[in-house]
Amino acid sequence: MAFSDSGEHHLRTVARLPKSPTGIDGFDQITAGGLPTGRPTLVCGSPGCGKTLFAMSFLVNGATKFDEPGVFMSFEESNDELAENVASLGYDLPALIEKKKIVLDHVRVERSEIEETGDYDLEGLFVRLGFAIDSIGARRVVLDTIESLFAGLSNESILRAELRRLFRWLKDKGVTAVITGERGEGSLTRQGLEEYVSDAVILLDHRVIEQISTRRLRIVKYRGSAHGTNEYPFLIDEDGIAVLPITSMGLAHGASTERISSGVDRLDTMLGGQGYYRGSTILVSGTAGAGKSSLGAHFVDAACRRGERCLVFLFEESPQQVVRNMRSIGLDLQPWIDRGLLEYHASRPALHGLEMHLSLMYRAIERVRPAVVVIDPVSSLLSVAATADVRATLTRLVDHLKTQNITALMTSLSHGKSELERTDAEISSIVDTWLLLVTLESNGERNRGLYVLKSRGMGHSNQIREFLLTGHGIELVDVYAGAGGVLTGSARLTQQAQERAAEIAQQQEIERKGRTLDRLRAALEAELASLRAKFEAEQADLAADIEQERARIARLRADQQSIAESRQADSDNNGSERRDERHVDNRRSRKR
């Protein structure tokens, strides 16, 4: 028991490490709360990596969102320059200074103006900082970039001793500090500041690979706290700095049983009769011009009709182009845009690195909170990164969408059979429904075909359907599948015409036989009628004969009677007795 108690206690202290939120999107998530409260954090990176911006965001957010005033001590940029630089992010420094939320102090060290003689210390800096902190009751401090001191002052041993003292002093003051440092050769900072700041070290990186720049952030060290060790992409845009918490690689998302229409009736029928699952991910792959975008547009249109918000990422076309093109198949998406249900985000794939694209998509998704997301085409992202990266990145995106119960449709352009196998196979395992659009080439024409390659959790059709883009949208029709193989397009029409002709001929044959049958039946009836007439005639004759015969017998009897009476016979039965004797004689003679 004692052991588990102490273990619990340990856990509790770890969990209780106080943290100061930076207010930077995503960063507080990957650090589980922000920077260590009351301790200095080193933020290092090469020039232009966003150190100053990171530090300034930490400070401004502290002042505006968390009621923690802050001091920004700049060793490089002047106060005016700083205010100007961050104004583009919507930070109004002069106003914050006016409200005593922030103090800017520009420390300028000009070596040419300074002569050093004898012993000194940096108490002046301490006094300045202390004064600035006390003047507004600051809880946060930024020193950007303190290494500049090494350029301004020549006595390195004094500097090092004083820096060590400064960081100690900051801790004693209980302020949460961010110290920025320039990336050095083979070390995190040029002057080895990481030696002095041992609580948390964050490395910012700005890489350009194949002419595409990507910003990344890594937590090198965070004493006493669990933290993600990945490199996280981050971006700087008009909304400030944002880190992507791409840690969610889990499979813990719920599974909706709600079904939503694909926007194409026949396709819904093919998908177990009800369409896609809500929150599932659909991949539509096909060659150029196979109708992938149109299928996506139908899906969007159906969602908008249900009053759901849609977000479409375009990597090849402009929104105007898509709206125009979809009009040609009878889909007008403009009203949905006007009503704010549909939003397009168009950018060239080569504009950013993959991670940046993903970041921007995350941001847009967070902002719009759509029910449906379409990425058209997802394969464009392949061009900006290695396939393994794309897969990992897309997996994160899909996981993210699933946890939000957002239905996603991604189109993928395949260039040929082998290509289709390769690129699509990379991502097919993470999608729930995979529709394949193929072009069927025969008899000098290309026709579109659609089939459902897979669709998790539903009975789906295994049939290929011919995919028609008509003036009133997509239509799926049965292809001709028979002895002559699968026929589409005009071959199918020809075949259908032939079948119709054959059918008509058969129909006529049936009618002809029917008529023959009728005729035969009529003849039979006639025959029967005449026979019956004949029979009735005979019957009448015979009945008359019978009647006559009976009458004659009766008369005969009457005559015999009268004769017998006239002869005075003994009994009425004489005649019949005689007949009986004759019968016995007959029997006797037979025995013999």
Added chain:
Amino acid sequence: MEMTEIRPDAASAVPVQVLRLYIAGQTARSAKAFANLTRICEEHLKGQYRIEVIDLTQDPQLAAGDQILAVPTLVRLLPEPVRKIIGDLSNTDRVLVGLDIRPAR
């Protein structure tokens, strides 16, 4: 603010050196710097200087104005250009070079 002012000689034709010495508390180093400064001034600028001593522990708001980091710092405000000498001023030659009294060798 502790002010130690030494009146310059009114008859002098040489431009008056207006000096400001920043210290942080009455430390041994502060005292040493002040002693060194007055000695050098008496030897080389007799009657042509003015010294103002600012103790930052008492007037911390004054540190930013002259961009003070290190203490002690001697700032020559006049004549222009502004020069700064940091340290306890124990090297007389460097102080004299810093104040443009003696050309750098």
